[in-house]
Amino acid sequence: MSTVTFENIFHGDSAQVGKLRFNAAGFGWKAYESEENNPTTYSGHDVRHATWFRVARNFQLRLTMRQAEKPRITFDGFKRDDLDKLKRTLDEYFNIKLETRDASLKGWNWGKAQVSGNDIVFQVQGKTSFDIPLSLVGNSNIAGKNEVALEFNPPTPTVHDPKDLGKRPPDELVEMRFYVPGKSMKSKGSDAGSDGEETELDEDGNEISAADAFHNLIKEKADIGAVVGDSIVVFEDILVLTPRGRFSLEFYPDSLRLLGKSTDYRVPFTSIHRIFLLPKLDDIHVQLVLGLDPPIRQGATRYPFLVAQWPKDEEVDADEEIAKYPDLQRKYEAPTFQVISRVLKSLTGKKVTPPGSFRNAQGLNGIKANVKAVQGELYFLEKGLIFIAKQPILIDFSKTESISFSRVGGGIASARTFDMRVVSKTDAADHVFSAISKEEVTPISTFLQSKNVRLKNEMEEAVMDIDGPLSDDDEEMESIASEDEERGKKDKGKKVAKKAVDDDEDESEDEDFQGSSSDGGSPSESDSDDDDSGMASDASDPYMEELKRKTAAKRAKNKEASGSGSEEEKPKKKKAKKEE
Structure with missing residues:
Protein backbone atom coordinates (compact mmCIF):
# COMPACT_ATOMS: atom_id res chain seq x y z
CA MET A 1 0.00 0.00 0.00
CA SER A 2 1.46 3.32 -1.05
CA THR A 3 1.91 6.02 1.57
CA VAL A 4 2.55 9.77 1.60
CA THR A 5 4.73 11.19 4.41
CA PHE A 6 5.21 14.75 5.68
CA GLU A 7 8.17 15.50 7.95
CA ASN A 8 8.59 17.96 10.87
CA ILE A 9 4.88 18.14 11.73
CA PHE A 10 3.36 19.13 15.12
CA HIS A 11 0.23 17.39 16.36
CA GLY A 12 -2.23 19.73 18.09
CA ASP A 13 -0.59 21.84 20.82
CA SER A 14 2.28 19.41 21.31
CA ALA A 15 5.81 20.82 21.33
CA GLN A 16 7.20 17.57 19.90
CA VAL A 17 7.98 17.20 16.20
CA GLY A 18 7.09 14.08 14.27
CA LYS A 19 6.05 12.70 10.93
CA LEU A 20 2.55 12.47 9.44
CA ARG A 21 1.78 9.55 7.12
CA PHE A 22 -1.30 9.01 4.91
CA ASN A 23 -2.56 5.86 3.19
CA ALA A 24 -5.87 4.69 1.77
CA ALA A 25 -7.11 3.38 5.17
CA GLY A 26 -6.33 6.42 7.24
CA PHE A 27 -3.45 8.48 8.65
CA GLY A 28 -1.21 8.54 11.71
CA TRP A 29 1.35 10.69 13.49
CA LYS A 30 4.42 9.64 15.49
CA ALA A 31 6.91 11.81 17.39
CA TYR A 32 10.60 11.48 16.56
CA GLU A 33 11.62 11.25 20.22
CA SER A 34 9.37 8.28 21.01
CA GLU A 35 9.99 5.78 18.23
CA GLU A 36 9.18 2.84 20.55
CA ASN A 37 5.61 4.06 21.12
CA ASN A 38 2.73 3.31 18.81
CA PRO A 39 1.65 6.16 16.51
CA THR A 40 -1.59 8.06 16.94
CA THR A 41 -3.85 6.83 14.15
CA TYR A 42 -7.21 7.92 12.70
CA SER A 43 -9.60 6.42 10.17
CA GLY A 44 -10.01 8.23 6.85
CA HIS A 45 -13.78 7.62 6.85
CA ASP A 46 -14.17 9.83 9.94
CA VAL A 47 -12.91 12.96 8.17
CA ARG A 48 -15.75 15.32 7.28
CA HIS A 49 -13.96 18.50 6.21
CA ALA A 50 -10.39 19.77 5.71
CA THR A 51 -9.07 23.35 5.87
CA TRP A 52 -5.67 24.89 5.09
CA PHE A 53 -4.93 27.78 7.44
CA ARG A 54 -2.02 30.12 8.17
CA VAL A 55 -0.86 29.89 11.81
CA ALA A 56 2.17 30.80 13.90
CA ARG A 57 3.95 27.52 13.13
CA ASN A 58 3.83 27.94 9.34
CA PHE A 59 0.64 26.35 7.90
CA GLN A 60 -1.97 24.15 9.55
CA LEU A 61 -4.11 21.27 8.32
CA ARG A 62 -7.40 21.36 10.22
CA LEU A 63 -9.56 18.25 9.95
CA THR A 64 -13.20 18.29 11.09
CA MET A 65 -14.12 14.81 12.35
CA ARG A 66 -17.45 13.03 12.72
CA GLN A 67 -16.88 11.93 16.34
CA ALA A 68 -18.35 14.17 19.03
CA GLU A 69 -15.49 13.44 21.44
CA LYS A 70 -12.87 14.60 18.89
CA PRO A 71 -14.59 17.20 16.71
CA ARG A 72 -11.35 18.67 15.36
CA ILE A 73 -7.76 17.53 14.76
CA THR A 74 -4.95 19.88 13.77
CA PHE A 75 -1.45 19.40 12.36
CA ASP A 76 1.00 22.34 12.19
CA GLY A 77 4.36 22.86 10.50
CA PHE A 78 3.49 22.44 6.83
CA LYS A 79 5.39 24.49 4.30
CA ARG A 80 3.71 26.54 1.58
CA ASP A 81 4.96 24.09 -1.07
CA ASP A 82 3.12 21.20 0.66
CA LEU A 83 -0.32 22.58 -0.30
CA ASP A 84 -0.60 20.92 -3.73
CA LYS A 85 0.75 17.61 -2.44
CA LEU A 86 -1.70 17.60 0.46
CA LYS A 87 -4.64 18.45 -1.83
CA ARG A 88 -3.93 15.48 -4.07
CA THR A 89 -3.46 13.12 -1.11
CA LEU A 90 -6.79 13.98 0.58
CA ASP A 91 -8.69 13.88 -2.70
CA GLU A 92 -7.21 10.54 -3.74
CA TYR A 93 -7.44 8.68 -0.44
CA PHE A 94 -10.52 10.16 1.29
CA ASN A 95 -12.34 12.06 -1.47
CA ILE A 96 -12.05 15.28 0.60
CA LYS A 97 -11.58 18.70 -0.97
CA LEU A 98 -9.07 20.87 0.88
CA GLU A 99 -10.42 24.37 1.49
CA THR A 100 -8.04 27.32 1.82
CA ARG A 101 -9.02 29.99 4.31
CA ASP A 102 -7.40 33.40 4.54
CA ALA A 103 -6.47 34.79 7.94
CA SER A 104 -6.81 38.42 8.97
CA LEU A 105 -3.45 39.94 9.81
CA LYS A 106 -4.66 43.46 10.68
CA GLY A 107 -4.47 42.93 14.43
CA TRP A 108 -7.79 44.66 15.10
CA ASN A 109 -9.70 43.81 18.26
CA TRP A 110 -13.10 44.71 16.81
CA GLY A 111 -14.97 42.67 14.29
CA LYS A 112 -17.79 40.15 14.14
CA ALA A 113 -18.14 37.14 16.47
CA GLN A 114 -20.39 34.31 15.46
CA VAL A 115 -20.91 30.62 16.14
CA SER A 116 -19.99 28.54 13.11
CA GLY A 117 -20.41 24.81 13.53
CA ASN A 118 -18.46 23.76 16.61
CA ASP A 119 -16.36 26.94 16.78
CA ILE A 120 -16.65 30.57 17.83
CA VAL A 121 -15.22 32.50 14.89
CA PHE A 122 -14.04 36.11 15.20
CA GLN A 123 -13.79 37.77 11.78
CA VAL A 124 -12.30 41.09 10.73
CA GLN A 125 -13.53 42.36 7.35
CA GLY A 126 -14.70 38.90 6.36
CA LYS A 127 -11.42 37.15 7.21
CA THR A 128 -10.90 34.91 10.24
CA SER A 129 -8.81 36.50 12.98
CA PHE A 130 -9.11 33.57 15.41
CA ASP A 131 -11.52 30.81 16.33
CA ILE A 132 -12.16 28.86 19.53
CA PRO A 133 -13.63 25.35 19.78
CA LEU A 134 -16.87 25.36 21.74
CA SER A 135 -15.73 22.20 23.52
CA LEU A 136 -13.18 24.32 25.43
CA VAL A 137 -15.82 26.76 26.76
CA GLY A 138 -16.62 25.85 30.34
CA ASN A 139 -18.94 28.71 31.23
CA SER A 140 -20.54 31.88 29.86
CA ASN A 141 -21.71 34.85 31.95
CA ILE A 142 -23.07 38.33 31.35
CA ALA A 143 -20.41 40.62 32.87
CA GLY A 144 -21.89 44.09 32.83
CA LYS A 145 -24.57 45.40 30.52
CA ASN A 146 -22.98 44.53 27.17
CA GLU A 147 -20.15 42.12 28.03
CA VAL A 148 -20.07 38.35 27.61
CA ALA A 149 -17.38 36.59 29.65
CA LEU A 150 -16.28 33.13 28.47
CA GLU A 151 -14.43 30.84 30.87
CA PHE A 152 -12.45 27.93 29.45
CA ASN A 153 -11.92 24.43 30.73
CA PRO A 154 -8.36 23.47 31.63
CA PRO A 155 -6.75 21.99 28.53
CA THR A 156 -6.01 18.28 28.32
CA PRO A 157 -3.17 18.13 25.81
CA THR A 158 -2.32 14.95 23.97
CA VAL A 159 0.55 13.29 25.83
CA HIS A 160 2.89 11.36 23.58
CA ASP A 161 5.68 10.92 26.08
CA PRO A 162 4.97 9.03 29.35
CA LYS A 163 7.29 11.46 31.15
CA ASP A 164 4.86 14.29 30.41
CA LEU A 165 1.89 12.45 31.90
CA GLY A 166 0.08 14.63 34.45
CA LYS A 167 1.91 17.82 33.50
CA ARG A 168 -0.07 20.92 32.64
CA PRO A 169 1.02 23.39 29.97
CA PRO A 170 2.79 26.50 31.27
CA ASP A 171 0.35 28.93 29.60
CA GLU A 172 -3.42 28.62 29.54
CA LEU A 173 -6.24 30.74 28.18
CA VAL A 174 -8.67 30.95 31.09
CA GLU A 175 -11.04 33.80 30.17
CA MET A 176 -12.06 36.00 27.25
CA ARG A 177 -14.55 38.88 27.15
CA PHE A 178 -16.56 40.18 24.22
CA TYR A 179 -18.15 43.62 24.20
CA VAL A 180 -21.38 43.24 22.20
CA PRO A 181 -23.32 46.54 21.98
CA GLY A 182 -26.80 47.18 20.67
CA LYS A 183 -29.95 45.11 20.36
CA SER A 184 -30.33 41.67 18.89
CA MET A 185 -31.64 41.86 15.32
CA LYS A 186 -33.32 39.19 13.22
CA SER A 187 -34.47 39.08 9.62
CA LYS A 188 -38.06 40.08 8.96
CA GLY A 189 -40.39 37.35 7.90
CA SER A 190 -41.74 37.08 4.37
CA ASP A 191 -45.17 38.13 5.61
CA ALA A 192 -43.80 41.58 6.44
CA GLY A 193 -43.63 42.35 2.75
CA SER A 194 -40.25 44.04 2.89
CA ASP A 195 -36.61 43.11 3.38
CA GLY A 196 -34.48 44.19 6.34
CA GLU A 197 -34.13 43.41 10.04
CA GLU A 198 -36.16 43.96 13.17
CA THR A 199 -35.43 43.87 16.89
CA GLU A 200 -35.69 40.41 18.44
CA LEU A 201 -38.16 40.06 21.33
CA ASP A 202 -38.37 37.50 24.13
CA GLU A 203 -41.49 35.65 25.29
CA ASP A 204 -42.64 38.62 27.37
CA GLY A 205 -42.26 41.06 24.48
CA ASN A 206 -39.09 42.69 25.81
CA GLU A 207 -36.20 43.57 23.55
CA ILE A 208 -33.19 41.24 23.73
CA SER A 209 -29.75 42.82 23.80
CA ALA A 210 -27.08 41.55 21.43
CA ALA A 211 -24.97 40.45 24.42
CA ASP A 212 -27.81 38.30 25.81
CA ALA A 213 -28.44 36.74 22.41
CA PHE A 214 -24.74 35.89 21.99
CA HIS A 215 -24.60 34.51 25.53
CA ASN A 216 -27.67 32.32 25.02
CA LEU A 217 -26.35 31.01 21.70
CA ILE A 218 -23.05 29.96 23.27
CA LYS A 219 -24.79 28.25 26.18
CA GLU A 220 -26.94 26.36 23.71
CA LYS A 221 -24.08 25.26 21.46
CA ALA A 222 -21.32 24.74 24.00
CA ASP A 223 -20.93 22.05 26.65
CA ILE A 224 -22.94 24.05 29.22
CA GLY A 225 -26.18 23.45 31.09
CA ALA A 226 -28.67 21.02 29.66
CA VAL A 227 -26.31 19.95 26.88
CA VAL A 228 -24.12 18.01 29.36
CA LYS A 351 -12.68 11.64 51.00
CA VAL A 352 -14.69 14.09 53.13
CA THR A 353 -12.36 15.45 55.85
CA PRO A 354 -14.00 16.12 59.25
CA PRO A 355 -12.53 18.40 61.95
CA GLY A 356 -9.61 17.04 63.96
CA SER A 357 -9.52 15.94 67.58
CA PHE A 358 -8.68 19.49 68.73
CA ARG A 359 -11.03 21.10 71.27
CA ASN A 360 -10.74 24.68 72.43
CA ALA A 361 -11.34 25.96 75.98
CA GLN A 362 -15.12 25.82 75.40
CA GLY A 363 -15.02 22.33 73.87
CA LEU A 364 -15.54 23.44 70.24
CA ASN A 365 -13.57 22.30 67.16
CA GLY A 366 -12.00 25.65 66.24
CA ILE A 367 -11.04 29.09 67.48
CA LYS A 368 -11.66 32.66 66.38
CA ALA A 369 -8.70 34.46 64.84
CA ASN A 370 -7.80 37.31 62.51
CA VAL A 371 -5.58 37.48 59.46
CA LYS A 372 -4.66 41.14 59.15
CA ALA A 373 -8.05 42.90 59.34
CA VAL A 374 -10.12 39.86 58.29
CA GLN A 375 -11.87 37.91 61.04
CA GLY A 376 -12.50 34.22 60.55
CA GLU A 377 -12.45 30.77 62.13
CA LEU A 378 -9.32 28.64 62.44
CA TYR A 379 -9.69 24.84 62.51
CA PHE A 380 -6.99 22.36 63.51
CA LEU A 381 -7.20 19.26 61.32
CA GLU A 382 -5.33 16.02 61.76
CA LYS A 383 -2.84 16.95 59.01
CA GLY A 384 -3.02 20.73 58.84
CA LEU A 385 -4.82 24.00 59.51
CA ILE A 386 -7.63 25.69 57.61
CA PHE A 387 -8.74 29.28 58.12
CA ILE A 388 -12.29 29.95 56.92
CA ALA A 389 -12.94 33.53 55.79
CA LYS A 390 -13.73 35.27 52.51
CA GLN A 391 -10.56 33.72 51.06
CA PRO A 392 -9.79 30.51 53.02
CA ILE A 393 -6.21 29.47 53.80
CA LEU A 394 -5.09 25.82 53.92
CA ILE A 395 -1.77 24.88 55.59
CA ASP A 396 -0.33 21.35 55.73
CA PHE A 397 1.76 20.30 58.72
CA SER A 398 4.14 18.50 56.35
CA LYS A 399 5.01 21.86 54.76
CA THR A 400 5.30 23.74 58.08
CA GLU A 401 8.73 24.60 59.51
CA SER A 402 7.56 25.82 62.93
CA ILE A 403 4.75 27.58 64.81
CA SER A 404 5.44 30.29 67.39
CA PHE A 405 3.28 32.15 69.93
CA SER A 406 3.96 35.79 70.72
CA ARG A 407 2.39 38.93 72.20
CA VAL A 408 2.74 41.99 70.00
CA GLY A 409 2.33 45.51 71.37
CA GLY A 410 1.35 46.45 74.91
CA GLY A 411 -1.63 47.24 77.04
CA ILE A 412 -4.58 45.23 78.24
CA ALA A 413 -5.55 43.95 74.76
CA SER A 414 -2.20 42.21 74.18
CA ALA A 415 -2.33 40.67 77.67
CA ARG A 416 -5.61 38.93 76.81
CA THR A 417 -4.70 37.76 73.28
CA PHE A 418 -1.68 36.42 71.43
CA ASP A 419 -0.47 35.90 67.85
CA MET A 420 0.37 32.59 66.20
CA ARG A 421 2.95 32.67 63.40
CA VAL A 422 3.19 29.72 61.00
CA VAL A 423 6.56 29.50 59.24
CA SER A 424 6.33 27.57 55.97
CA LYS A 425 9.04 25.45 54.36
CA THR A 426 8.01 26.39 50.83
CA ASP A 427 6.27 29.80 50.91
CA ALA A 428 8.35 32.94 51.33
CA ALA A 429 5.68 34.69 53.41
CA ASP A 430 4.57 33.47 56.83
CA HIS A 431 0.95 33.20 57.95
CA VAL A 432 0.14 35.20 61.10
CA PHE A 433 -3.10 34.56 62.99
CA SER A 434 -3.76 37.31 65.54
CA ALA A 435 -6.27 38.19 68.28
CA ILE A 436 -6.43 34.61 69.62
CA SER A 437 -7.71 34.33 73.17
CA LYS A 438 -4.95 33.65 75.72
CA GLU A 439 -6.86 30.73 77.21
CA GLU A 440 -6.32 28.79 73.96
CA VAL A 441 -2.54 28.52 74.44
CA THR A 442 -2.68 25.24 76.36
CA PRO A 443 -5.17 23.40 74.04
CA ILE A 444 -3.27 24.51 70.93
CA SER A 445 0.14 23.57 72.37
CA THR A 446 -1.10 20.15 73.46
CA PHE A 447 -2.61 19.40 70.06
CA LEU A 448 0.38 20.60 68.00
CA GLN A 449 2.84 18.69 70.17
CA SER A 450 0.84 15.52 69.53
CA LYS A 451 1.35 16.16 65.79
CA ASN A 452 5.13 16.63 66.22
CA VAL A 453 5.04 20.25 65.11
CA ARG A 454 7.91 22.45 66.28
CA LEU A 455 6.63 25.03 68.79
CA LYS A 456 8.16 28.19 70.21
CA ASN A 457 6.42 30.12 72.97
CA GLU A 458 7.86 33.63 72.99
CA MET A 459 5.37 34.81 75.63
CA GLU A 460 6.99 32.90 78.53
CA GLU A 461 10.03 35.21 78.63
CA ALA A 462 7.84 38.26 79.20
CA VAL A 463 5.21 36.66 81.45
CA MET A 464 7.34 34.42 83.69
CA ASP A 465 10.28 36.83 84.37
CA ILE A 466 9.55 37.35 88.09
CA ASP A 467 13.15 37.61 89.38
CA GLY A 468 13.97 40.44 86.98
CA PRO A 469 12.92 44.10 87.12
CA LEU A 470 9.51 45.16 88.35
CA SER A 471 6.61 44.24 86.10
CA ASP A 472 4.21 46.77 84.68
CA ASP A 473 1.77 46.18 87.56
CA ASP A 474 4.46 46.71 90.23
CA GLU A 475 5.70 49.90 88.59
CA GLU A 476 2.14 51.19 88.36
CA MET A 477 1.58 50.35 92.05
CA GLU A 478 4.81 52.09 93.04
CA SER A 479 3.98 55.23 91.06
CA ILE A 480 0.53 55.40 92.64
CA ALA A 481 2.04 55.05 96.11
CA SER A 482 4.53 57.88 95.48
CA GLU A 483 1.75 60.08 94.15
CA ASP A 484 -0.35 59.41 97.26
CA GLU A 485 2.63 60.21 99.47
CA GLU A 486 3.23 63.54 97.71
CA ARG A 487 -0.45 64.38 97.92
CA GLY A 488 -0.36 63.67 101.68
CA LYS A 489 2.62 65.96 102.15
CA LYS A 490 0.88 68.79 100.29
CA ASP A 491 -2.26 68.39 102.39
CA LYS A 492 -0.15 68.38 105.55
CA GLY A 493 1.63 71.59 104.47
CA LYS A 494 -1.69 73.30 103.87
CA LYS A 495 -2.92 72.29 107.32
CA VAL A 496 0.30 73.55 108.97
CA ALA A 497 0.02 76.94 107.24
CA LYS A 498 -3.60 77.26 108.29
CA LYS A 499 -2.73 76.34 111.87
CA ALA A 500 0.05 79.00 111.97
CA VAL A 501 -2.39 81.73 110.93
CA ASP A 502 -5.29 80.76 113.16
CA ASP A 503 -3.42 79.92 116.36
CA ASP A 504 -2.28 82.75 118.72
CA GLU A 505 0.49 80.79 120.36
CA ASP A 506 4.13 82.02 120.60
CA GLU A 507 6.89 81.46 118.05
CA SER A 508 8.66 78.82 120.12
CA GLU A 509 5.63 76.59 119.98
CA ASP A 510 5.61 76.96 116.18
CA GLU A 511 9.29 75.98 116.05
CA ASP A 512 8.65 72.96 118.22
CA PHE A 513 5.78 71.93 115.91
CA GLN A 514 7.94 72.31 112.84
CA GLY A 515 10.84 70.47 114.37
CA SER A 516 8.73 67.55 115.45
CA SER A 517 7.30 67.23 111.96
CA SER A 518 10.73 66.81 110.37
CA ASP A 519 12.71 65.07 113.06
CA GLY A 520 14.70 62.15 111.72
CA GLY A 521 12.42 61.71 108.77
CA SER A 522 9.97 59.78 110.95
CA PRO A 523 6.27 60.41 110.40
CA SER A 524 4.50 62.66 112.88
CA GLU A 525 1.27 61.94 114.66
CA SER A 526 -0.62 64.14 112.24
CA ASP A 527 0.90 62.22 109.29
CA SER A 528 -0.22 58.94 110.74
CA ASP A 529 -3.69 60.27 111.36
CA ASP A 530 -3.98 61.63 107.83
CA ASP A 531 -2.66 58.46 106.23
CA ASP A 532 -4.81 56.20 108.33
CA SER A 533 -7.92 58.22 107.62
CA GLY A 534 -7.14 58.21 103.91
CA MET A 535 -6.67 54.44 103.84
CA ALA A 536 -9.71 53.80 106.00
CA SER A 537 -11.97 55.32 103.39
CA ASP A 538 -10.85 52.69 100.88
CA ALA A 539 -10.36 49.81 103.27
CA SER A 540 -12.95 47.75 101.49
CA ASP A 541 -11.09 48.03 98.17
CA PRO A 542 -8.68 45.05 97.66
CA TYR A 543 -6.51 47.15 95.37
CA MET A 544 -6.10 49.86 98.04
CA GLU A 545 -5.37 47.23 100.69
CA GLU A 546 -2.54 45.92 98.55
CA LEU A 547 -1.34 49.47 97.98
CA LYS A 548 -1.44 50.15 101.74
CA ARG A 549 0.54 47.00 102.46
CA LYS A 550 3.25 47.83 99.95
CA THR A 551 3.46 51.46 101.08
CA ALA A 552 3.81 50.41 104.74
CA ALA A 553 6.50 47.90 103.81
CA LYS A 554 8.43 50.56 101.92
CA ARG A 555 8.21 53.06 104.79
CA ALA A 556 9.35 50.42 107.27
CA LYS A 557 12.30 49.70 105.04
CA ASN A 558 13.18 53.40 104.82
CA LYS A 559 12.83 53.79 108.60
CA GLU A 560 15.13 50.86 109.19
CA ALA A 561 17.65 52.30 106.75
CA SER A 562 17.51 55.73 108.45
CA GLY A 563 17.80 54.15 111.89
CA SER A 564 20.88 52.17 110.98
CA GLY A 565 22.44 55.31 109.51
CA SER A 566 21.98 57.29 112.77
CA GLU A 567 23.54 54.51 114.83
CA GLU A 568 26.59 54.51 112.59
CA GLU A 569 26.99 58.28 112.86
CA LYS A 570 26.93 58.43 116.70
CA PRO A 571 30.01 56.25 117.27
CA LYS A 572 31.91 58.23 114.69
CA LYS A 573 31.18 61.53 116.51
CA LYS A 574 32.25 60.11 119.89
CA LYS A 575 35.48 58.78 118.49
CA ALA A 576 36.33 62.11 116.95
CA LYS A 577 35.77 63.88 120.32
CA LYS A 578 38.08 61.45 122.11
CA GLU A 579 40.87 62.05 119.65
CA GLU A 580 40.60 65.78 120.20
Missing part, protein backbone atom coordinates in the same frame (compact mmCIF):
# COMPACT_ATOMS: atom_id res chain seq x y z
CA GLY A 229 -27.06 15.72 30.15
CA ASP A 230 -29.80 15.42 32.73
CA SER A 231 -28.92 16.37 36.28
CA ILE A 232 -28.69 13.65 38.92
CA VAL A 233 -30.01 15.72 41.83
CA VAL A 234 -30.65 19.44 42.43
CA PHE A 235 -30.49 21.33 45.73
CA GLU A 236 -32.28 24.66 45.61
CA ASP A 237 -31.48 27.98 47.31
CA ILE A 238 -28.14 27.10 48.90
CA LEU A 239 -26.23 29.87 50.71
CA VAL A 240 -22.68 30.02 49.34
CA LEU A 241 -20.24 32.22 51.27
CA THR A 242 -17.41 32.05 48.69
CA PRO A 243 -18.23 33.29 46.08
CA ARG A 244 -21.07 34.97 47.96
CA GLY A 245 -24.64 34.46 46.82
CA ARG A 246 -27.50 31.99 46.73
CA PHE A 247 -27.19 29.24 44.14
CA SER A 248 -28.85 26.06 43.03
CA LEU A 249 -26.45 23.12 43.19
CA GLU A 250 -27.01 20.82 40.21
CA PHE A 251 -25.09 17.55 40.19
CA TYR A 252 -24.22 15.95 36.84
CA PRO A 253 -22.28 12.72 36.21
CA ASP A 254 -18.97 14.57 35.76
CA SER A 255 -19.49 18.10 37.07
CA LEU A 256 -21.16 20.38 39.61
CA ARG A 257 -23.08 23.42 38.40
CA LEU A 258 -23.77 26.52 40.54
CA LEU A 259 -26.66 28.39 39.00
CA GLY A 260 -27.38 31.88 40.38
CA LYS A 261 -29.37 34.89 39.28
CA SER A 262 -26.56 36.51 37.31
CA THR A 263 -23.71 33.99 37.43
CA ASP A 264 -23.31 30.41 36.42
CA TYR A 265 -20.32 28.27 37.44
CA ARG A 266 -19.50 24.80 36.22
CA VAL A 267 -17.00 22.87 38.35
CA PRO A 268 -15.67 19.59 36.89
CA PHE A 269 -15.24 16.88 39.49
CA THR A 270 -11.62 16.49 38.35
CA SER A 271 -10.87 19.98 39.69
CA ILE A 272 -12.17 19.16 43.21
CA HIS A 273 -9.16 17.87 45.17
CA ARG A 274 -10.20 18.42 48.82
CA ILE A 275 -13.57 18.28 50.66
CA PHE A 276 -14.01 19.50 54.26
CA LEU A 277 -17.11 19.32 56.46
CA LEU A 278 -16.68 21.67 59.45
CA PRO A 279 -19.14 22.85 62.13
CA LYS A 280 -19.19 26.60 62.75
CA LEU A 281 -18.29 27.98 66.16
CA ASP A 282 -21.85 29.24 66.67
CA ASP A 283 -22.89 25.58 67.01
CA ILE A 284 -25.84 26.28 64.69
CA HIS A 285 -24.44 25.99 61.14
CA VAL A 286 -22.25 23.53 59.23
CA GLN A 287 -19.84 24.52 56.45
CA LEU A 288 -18.85 22.51 53.38
CA VAL A 289 -15.51 23.57 51.88
CA LEU A 290 -14.33 22.42 48.43
CA GLY A 291 -10.71 22.92 47.40
CA LEU A 292 -10.53 23.64 43.65
CA ASP A 293 -7.60 23.36 41.25
CA PRO A 294 -7.86 25.14 38.89
CA PRO A 295 -9.99 27.68 40.80
CA ILE A 296 -13.20 29.18 39.49
CA ARG A 297 -12.97 32.80 38.36
CA GLN A 298 -15.17 35.85 38.38
CA GLY A 299 -13.46 38.59 36.43
CA ALA A 300 -9.98 39.03 37.88
CA THR A 301 -10.92 37.30 41.16
CA ARG A 302 -9.89 33.69 41.68
CA TYR A 303 -11.74 31.41 44.09
CA PRO A 304 -9.57 28.39 45.00
CA PHE A 305 -12.15 27.39 47.63
CA LEU A 306 -15.91 27.08 47.51
CA VAL A 307 -17.66 27.48 50.91
CA ALA A 308 -21.34 26.64 51.45
CA GLN A 309 -23.31 26.80 54.71
CA TRP A 310 -26.46 25.18 56.13
CA PRO A 311 -28.22 25.13 59.51
CA LYS A 312 -27.60 21.89 61.38
CA ASP A 313 -31.27 21.04 61.69
CA GLU A 314 -32.20 21.77 58.05
CA GLU A 315 -33.38 18.58 56.34
CA VAL A 316 -33.92 17.73 52.69
CA ASP A 317 -35.61 14.95 50.72
CA ALA A 318 -33.57 13.59 47.79
CA ASP A 319 -35.02 10.78 45.70
CA GLU A 320 -33.98 11.44 42.11
CA GLU A 321 -31.41 9.65 39.97
CA ILE A 322 -28.93 9.02 42.80
CA ALA A 323 -30.04 5.39 43.02
CA LYS A 324 -27.88 4.67 39.94
CA TYR A 325 -24.78 4.81 42.13
CA PRO A 326 -24.11 1.76 44.33
CA ASP A 327 -23.05 3.63 47.49
CA LEU A 328 -26.04 5.99 47.48
CA GLN A 329 -29.53 5.30 48.74
CA ARG A 330 -32.61 5.74 46.65
CA LYS A 331 -34.18 8.21 49.06
CA TYR A 332 -32.70 10.47 51.73
CA GLU A 333 -34.46 12.16 54.61
CA ALA A 334 -31.54 13.62 56.51
CA PRO A 335 -29.85 16.96 57.22
CA THR A 336 -28.89 18.79 54.04
CA PHE A 337 -25.16 18.87 54.75
CA GLN A 338 -25.06 15.08 55.21
CA VAL A 339 -26.88 14.37 51.95
CA ILE A 340 -24.74 16.77 49.88
CA SER A 341 -21.47 15.51 51.38
CA ARG A 342 -22.45 11.89 50.64
CA VAL A 343 -23.38 12.74 47.06
CA LEU A 344 -20.09 14.59 46.57
CA LYS A 345 -18.08 11.74 48.04
CA SER A 346 -19.75 9.22 45.73
CA LEU A 347 -19.50 11.27 42.52
CA THR A 348 -15.98 12.65 43.00
CA GLY A 349 -14.40 9.68 44.74
CA LYS A 350 -12.75 12.07 47.24
